[in-house]
Structures are given as C-alpha cells and as structure tokens.
Amino acid sequence: MSFSELIGQYEAKKRLGVPLVGQPGHAFLLIGPSGIGKKTLGREFAKGLLCSHPTENGGCGTCPNCIYMREHTHPDYRELLLASGEKNIKVADVRSKILSDVGIMAQIATRKVYLIDADGLAEEGQNALLKTLEEPPAHVVFILTVSDESKLLPTILSRTVSVRLIPNTEEEVVRALMQKDPEILPDDATLFARFSGGVIGYAMNLSQSSWLVEDWEELTNLILRMPEMTRTELLTDTYSFFEAEKEHFVDLLALMNMILDEMAITIADPKSERLHDAGKKDKMISVIRKHKLTLAKIGRSSVVLTEAAKAFQANGDFEIMVCRMLLALKKELSNG
Template identity: 40%
Template sequence: MAFGDLVGQKDIKDRLHAMFAGEPAQSFLITGAPGIGKRTFGRELAKALLCEDASSDGACGKCPSCTYFDAGTHPDIRTFEAQKGKKTIRIEDLRSGLISDIAVNPQISARKVYMIDADKLADVSQNLLLKSLEEPPKGVEFILTCSDPSKLLGTILSRVTTLQLQPYSSDEVMKILKDSGKCGDDETKIRFCADFSAGIPGKALSLADDEDFASEREHIFDMVMRMPRMSVTDILTDEAEYWNGNSDKVDELLQLLQWTLGDVAMLLASPDKGVLKNGDKKEEIKRFISDVRGLTLINVSNAVNAVTDFAKGLKVNISYDAACCSMLLKIHKELAR
C-alpha cells in the first residue's frame, strides 16, 4: 500500500510525498486522537523508509523488504509498546532493544526503524530516548505515536517532525468500514457507525463489532417511541434501572438519545426533507409523530435541553441517579401529550 492508497489525511500525505521526493526526516511524531489511525500511518511510513525502491508515494510493495514487512518478519524494525497489563514501556526493553541495538547496522535495508508508543513512555524513558534522538546514527529512523503530545518532554518535541492526523469525514470513515468488511453490505449500519464515530475510524470499527452498541441503539430508540405510553412508575423503575446499570456508557446513550430526538424534530419540521441519523426507522418516527397529538418542535427542543442539562451536570459531580431520573421525567412530560 502506498501513501495514496491510505484513506483521507490529504495534508499529511502531501507532506510525505514531498519528503520522499528528497531525503526524509529521521524522527517523526504522529499525533491524533485514540483510534484515529496513528499506528496505521506509522507502519506505512516505516514500510516506505525500509523499502528498496520507495518513491514519493511511499513503499513499492514488491521488493524483498516490503515482502518481509508485510509478513511481519522484517529484521530492521523494532516496535516498543507497553506489555499487557502494564501502563508504561519497560526501561529495560528500551535499553536492550534500542540503546544497545542502535549502533548495529541494518541487516537487509539501508535503514533501521524504531516505532515507539510514546503515550507509554515514563519520564525516565523519555530522557533515555532523548539521547538517541539528539544525534541519531545515519540510517536510523524513529517513529513515535502519541495521542497527547503535552505529556512529552519539550526537548523531544523540538527534535521530531510532527504529523498531526485530523478527524476523518463521515464518507471517509464509511469507506474504511466498507473496506474492512465488518458491516457487510448493510449501508444503514455503515452510515450510523461512521456518523457516531465523530471521524475516528477505530471507534467506528469497534462499534461495528459491538453487539451491545446495537442493543443500546435499539433500546434508546424504543424508549423514545414508547415514552407517550409510559407511566411515571415505568420511568422511575425500568428505565431508571437501565440507565443506572449502563452508567459507564452514559455518553453513548446520551448521544443516541439526542440523535433520536433530533430525528423527531427533523421530521416534524420537514417531513420529506433531510437525512436522518436513524434513516432505517423513518416510518416508525412518522407514526410516532402522528400518534402524539399536539407534539411541537418546542416540546422536542425542551426534551433535547433536558438531555443537554444532564450531560453538563455530569461534568460537575451531580448525583447521577437523581439527575438521570429528572432528565427522563422531563422528556416524558414533553412527549406524553
């Protein structure tokens, strides 16, 4: 795969094209939100740096070096990540796998590449790495990935070429999902996961595999559709129990709730226009609007405000149980006409 085959990130790819038209930098830092694809870009960059016939578009994909890289057996790349269950990379691993290895000539390529998960570097490890970054031997390349560069030493930041990945468009995430095959031909699921991911492919791919997420979506949508027929007792027992039992996923639930209410508002305002988040449930929403006599945009707006107020309250240590019940009761008041 060449740089041009990677989805999105045009500015970054343009910079890489320019670099590989000449002599690439020796130290890179790839930044961006968790799940945005730092490791994917880092590996493609590493492959290009090791390639025997690289062009401005990156690795050729055909030479022996590329073949070894794709097979995971290339001897000239070292990857440093925290071991399972550990918060940081062991300094012993850096000493033995990097400091003691850096002066050894590459075996089959003209360069050696060290890929490091910099989010997992303790301060002492950063200081150890800094010595190698200051004066790397010829042919040695560093690729650091980091979600929060503010935790890195300023002296490290000053010695690397930073490539900051930006959130993807919904269409770009949809392409990544389609290419993965995780959603099959289910266009509705592909669109929903892409939109919900906020431009983070890793999140979209995770949602596509998450059966609990599909269940959450159905529950929240069904809750809104049933709200006019619910009693206060239903809300304070069954629904409150569901929300309390899923408090660790409250951010997802609130977004799903806002999307469902937003779809109701959109169809109220323009029955035949607009693209719904829950596009596969348009007819159900239309029936809901028809059944709830006197429902207005003001009612739905007030319900959305209740969701927003609850979300804001979570940031200032309110009582989760009480605030959640209050939100549900306010929504019920607006929708149970």
C-alpha cells in the first residue's frame, strides 16, 4: 500500500508527500476524529520516511525498508500506543520505549521514526517527551496522532507540523467498506457510510454489528406506520422498543432523522437515486400521498427529535420524554 492507495485525505497526503522528497523536519502531528485513519496514514508516512526510494506518493513498496514495514518488523520504526483498558500511556514507557532509544543510530534506514498516540499522553507523558521534541537527534522523526489537540501542551503544538484529516465523502467510505468486505450489501454499505459521518473506522465498526441495519428497518417501519398507529400502541409496544434500546437512544434519534431526510428527498424529488432502501420507496411515496406530508411537516418532525435529544441529555424522565416525542411525531406525521 502507498499514499495513493489510501482512500481520500488528498490534502493531508499532499502535505505529507512534500517532506518525503525533501527535508522532512522532526515532528508531525496528525489531527482528526477517532477512526478517521490517522494511524494508517501515519504508518504510510513512516514507510515513506524510511524507504530508500520515496516519492511524493510514499514508499516504493519494494525496497528492504518497505518490506520490513509491511511485515511490521522494521528495526528503525516504533509505535507507542495506548494499551486497551489503559487510561494513559505510562511515563515509564515513554522513557524506555522512546527516550532511551532515540540516541541509538538507525540500523538499516537513514533515520528512525516513532509513531505516538498523543491522545494517550497525559501532561506528565507530554512533558517527558518535550525535551526530545525540542532538540531531537538529527536522524529522528516523530509522528504524533491526536483526536483532541486541546489536550496537548502548547509547547508540543508549537514543535510539530500539524496536518489535519477531514471526514471522507459518503462515496469514499462506501469504497473503503467494499474494499474490506466485497460481500457487503451496497444498501448496507451506504447506510453505514451515511451514519458514520465520513469516519471510515466508525463505519467499519458499524459494519461488524447488526444493530444499525435492524434498527433502521424497525424505525423505517415505525415512521411509515406512525400515522395509522393508535395512541395505546405507541405508548406500549413502541415505547418498549425504545426502552430496550435505551443505550443507543442518541443513535436512534440520528437514524430517525436520516429516515425523515429520505422522506424529504422523496417529497422533493420522488425519482431521486439517493434513497437508502429502494424497496421502501413505494411504501414511502404512498404514505406521503395518503397523509399529505409536506416538507414543513417533516421539518417540524425533525424539531421534535432535536427536542428529545436535548431532554435526553438533560437527563429527564426517559419514559415521559419518549412518550411525548412519539405523540408529537404522530401529530406532525398525521393528516391534518
């Protein structure tokens, strides 16, 4: 793999490609939300830094350096990541794995590269690293990754070149999902991509579990049936569904918003190809016609969901809040 094979992140790849064929400097900071691909990009950048014949597209893929990197056995490359279940990287590990190693010359490459998960560095760990970041040995390059740069000391920020990773497009996320699992259903891949907000790692996680597809199905049926449902049915069976899925409640609201978006698209442009579930389209169109749903009604339904999200965050009574939301939605989505 090289830069060019990583999906999206054109700006970041362009910025990291330039130092590969020039003087790279000593410290880079890759910034972006969890799951966006900071470590994947960082590893490809490291490969380019160690490669004997790098181009702006990254490592050549065939020299011994690139092969060692591919096999995860390069002696001049180290990663310091947060161990699962740990809150912070231990300062002792910063010392033993990084600080005591930087002075040793590279074995096969012309430099040494360290990838450090800076989200795992508490202030003490950052302070331990700081002196070396300020006066790094000539052959050393640090690649730090962070999702929340406000937790970094200003002195760390000022010593590093920041490169920001941005959310991928829906199409890029779908492509990444298909690449990983060619068997994935296109409709499901689109759903994961749309729900992930452009974060490939999050989309991959979603694709590993079934709740999103199941809840999408359940909630689509709920919204389409809502105008016909009785008050009792809403306050008993439907409420029970929300209670059982309480820990996902924020996700359920986001899903319902996506379904309302699809209804709005169907109202505005019934021929649109942007709908997730073509099988539901006819049903959706008939519900829209029968209950004379308009964009204004869909907009007000969306406001109902926003208010429910606020009430949920404010820790109000769950049952009262959900029942109020369901009745308000029914009112907005019914004819009249």
